[in-house]
Amino acid sequence: MAGYLGWGMIEEGWRKGPWTAEEDKLLIEYVGLHGDGRWNSVARFAGLRRNGKSCRLRWVNYLRPDLKRGQITPHEENIILELHARWGNRWSTIAQSLPGRTDNEIKNYWRTHFKKKGKAASEHAEKSKTRILRQQQLQLQKQQLQQQQQNQIDMKNIMSLLDESEHRAQVRQEMVSMYSNSSEEQCLLSSMLNSEETLNDDILWGGLWNLDDNHANMDATCATSKPSLPSLLTPFY
DNA sequence: AAAGGAACCAACCGCTGCTAG
DNA sequence: TCTAGCAGCGGTTGGTTCCTT
Structure with a gap:
């Protein structure tokens, strides 16, 4: 069954070696009509004497329309x-x-x-790893800061809702004592609690539920004491 | 100008993981 | 659950082009 051998040979009925312009054209036409995937079908029905693997490779590496040509920048x-x-x-x-x-x-x-370049490359790789780790740490810190700010906003919103709750006085006192380490924080919370006037019990209790989750999820460093406001970092979802 | 080596790149090979029957 | 077929992946090969001497 095997035909002539060498580069561009035919083996077991399949052509090998460099693709011709005609083969490229056939493959492009077929993929244009039927889409890519099912590479063995492409090979069978496109009139190509190439196996599915070869068709896929040619398409993915060379013929795909979204390929960027030219040197790596x-x-x-x-x-x-x-x-x-x-x-x-x-x-x-x-x-x-x-x-x-x-x-x-x-x-x-x-x-x-x-x-x-062996050594040079591995040195670069090491530097890259270090840089990536540093970037990840900075990113984490940034996210924590943003979350902290968001939580303060959320806390403020919750407190404003508390104002209109029929249990507000009781819960307010509980919140102040639960989430404040210092007298300054207690003052801040108290002033927040007294400053807003909106009501939405669903949001309110949903938020408090999340705060409870936050409290439960708090890590070991925070677990030894009451959570201060900045320690309420866990997301509200 | 020619020869040899380096660099580049297309294509193949073998393996793995997924999925349908 | 097993098996065959398939797609996709990484490693490797070999032809071509470019550069240096």
Whole structure:
């Protein structure tokens, strides 16, 4: 069954080697009509003597219309280095962060530009890891700060609703004592409790429910004492 | 100008995981 | 539950182009 051998050979009825313009045209036409996927069907019905794997590879790596041509930019190179430091040789994962670039392209680029540089690349990778960790820490701190601010706003809203609750006086006192470590915080809360006038019991008790969750989820560092306002960091969802 | 090596890139291979029967 | 078929992934190969001597 095998035909002639060599580059561009036919083996077991399938052609191998470089694709011709005619084959590309057939594949593009077929995918345009029927969409990609079902690569064995493509191979069978598009009039190509290529197996499904070969068709898929040609489409994904070369014919796809959204592919970006041209050299890898320094910015893309940095992204590759960063992501390789994070994920290793997970080329397809890395490629997802570089629109228009294929895993094969990134893999080839890495091999030619960084693999041989060994030490330099690994040093860069180490630096990248350190930088990524630092960025993650900063991001976490930022998120915590934002959450803290949001929680203060939420607390204020809840307190304003409390004002109109038929149990407001009792609950207010409970809240002040529960969530305040210092006399300053107690003053702040008391003033907040007395300043707003809105009513929505659903929101109110929903919010208090979340506050209870926050309280329950509080980590060990906070668990030893009453939670101060800034410690109410857990999200309201 | 020619030869040799390096770099680049398209394509293949083997393996893995998923899914339908 | 098992199995076959398939898609996708990472590693590798080999042809071509570019650069250096």
